[in-house]
Amino acid sequence: QVQLVESGGGLVQAGDSLRLSCVASGRTISSVAMGWFRQAPGKEREFVAAISRSGDSTYYADSVKGRFAISRDNAKNTVSLQMNSLKPEDTAVYYCTRGRLGVPASTYAYDSWGRGTQVTVSS
Numbered sequence: 001q002v003q004l005v006e007s008g009g010g011l012v013q014a015g016d017s018l019r020l021s022c023v024a025s026g027r028t029i030s031s032v033a034m035g036w037f038r039q040a041p042g043k044e045r046e047f048v049a050a051i052s053r054s055g056d057s058t059y060y061a062d063s064v065k066g067r068f069a070i071s072r073d074n075a076k077n078t079v080s081l082q083m084n085s086l087k088p089e090d091t092a093v094y095y096c097t098r099g100r101l102g103v104p105a106s107t108y109a110y111d112s113w114g115r116g117t118q119v120t121v122s123s
Contacts, residue, residue, distance in 0.1 A: 006096045012120070086119075
């Protein structure tokens with residue numbers, strides 16, 4: 001059983017940056033794609049970004065493309081999400097997720113997630 005713990009959320013102003021981190025324990029993440037999802041109040045959880053097992057390929061939701069960057073360090077069992085030029089509509093709880101075995105990042109699906117970290121962007 002893998003455990004995912006997110007950190008790095010907070011309250012920032014529009015235009016600021018944040019870097020979210022996710023540490024996995026219990027199982028290695030090197031064999032699967034990893035990703036981030038987010039959920040705003042009253043809305044469904046939505047895809048934000050995914051990264052391939054090696055880190056060579058990344059995928060983003062159109063709403064964050066060009067502003068967010070996902071990365072991973074398999075040696076440290078960590079995944080990060082650099083968020084720049086934040087907007088009020090980025091306000092949400094961000095969840096680190098572990099991809100399903102055998103499913104590539106291009107068609108990302110997850111089977112585990114952390115408790116999330118709150119990101120609030122004020123205008």
